[in-house]
Amino acid sequence: MSQRNLRNNRYDRAGERPYRRANxxxxxxxxxxxxxxxxxxxxxxxxxxxxxxxxxxxxxxxxxxxxxxxxxSRLGRNWMIAHLWCLVSRHRVQRTCVESGIHTRTGRLPLILWITPTNAGEKALVLTRAGTCAEDFEAFSGELASACYARRVNVARHRKWAHLITIEIIRREPAPGLFPVLDRIYGQANWVPVRSGRDHEEVPDIRSVTTTFPVAA
CATH class of the missing domain: 1.10.287 (Helix Hairpins)
Structure with a gap:
């Protein structure tokens, strides 16, 4: 089964309109x-x-x-540092969209509506533009993680509204007691994880393969 692959910049061709600065x-x-x-x-x-x-x-x-x-206080310092990382991640995600071609032909970037700290990093609520989708972000999950100085990035789409996605930036092991309310602000039942075929290779089921050996007379 073929997988969606946007590793090559889809606007890096003759006749295509490159990204332009926003108003x-x-x-x-x-x-x-x-x-x-x-x-x-x-x-x-x-x-x-x-x-x-x-x-x-x-x-x-x-x-x-x-x-x-x-x-x-330690709690106050953690709060300030966590929100500072939210600012950094927001701009790094936007820059990754520019560099990787996750934007429309007219140069409109996806809109980051909200970003909050979580127990393991940050989570951003993103509004995709017409012509972009959750699979675009999943295809460049490695670039997003690298740009945000994180371990990995998890992408999920809303069950009802596919134009709403979440980008979960994992930069550390979950810290118990750190922002427990904001960590659950999006809820878990409304979002469907988007998995990339690049990260999951198909492995044949060896149980279905039978080997026969010649029987000596």
């Missing part, structure tokens, strides 16, 4: 978290400078406590 609104959406963090940092610095200029110390102390207390 400003889409780029703002992709960098929304970084923009929000930058705006928050600028606001904090402005508040601190303004309060110190007027001789008031209590706003600075409140801000220092709000930031320092979570950073001083």
């Amino acid at each position: 400003p609104l889409v780029r703002l959406w992709r960098w929304r978290t970084e923009i929000a963090l930058l705006a928050a940092a600028v606001t904090v610095v402005a508040v601190v400078v303004h309060s110190l200029g007027e001789g008031r110390w209590w706003p600075s102390l409140i801000l220092a406590g709000t930031i320092g207390v979570p950073a001083a």
Whole structure:
């Protein structure tokens, strides 16, 4: 049985339209978290400078406590590191889509709707565009794992809506007690794993093979 194979870039041929940069609104959406963090940092610095200029110390102390207390605890550090990996993985997945040709002929990339930490790494909810599907991501699961600095990547599609897929990035052994709620936010019953034929070679059933030996007279 033939397997779907998209290892070769399907748009790397004469006459095909290569990937083109997204419009400003889409780029703002992709960098929304970084923009929000930058705006928050600028606001904090402005508040601190303004309060110190007027001789008031209590706003600075409140801000220092709000930031320092979570950073001083192990749970807070794990939370920040896990969400930092979510930002890294989101951009690495998008870059892999560009390099491997997982986009439409007009250059539209799949849309990462949501990405959350899990007990073993991260899990992203992806909206595929017309012309792409879950099998496209499974065909390049090795590239996705390498780009995200992970051990492996598991791809699953929704049972009812095939345009919704999840990309589970496995980068460590499951850590008990780490983000137990977010790890189950997608649920397990609604998703069907997509397995690649490249990773599962057909092995003949030796039990069905009978060997006969000549019988001496």
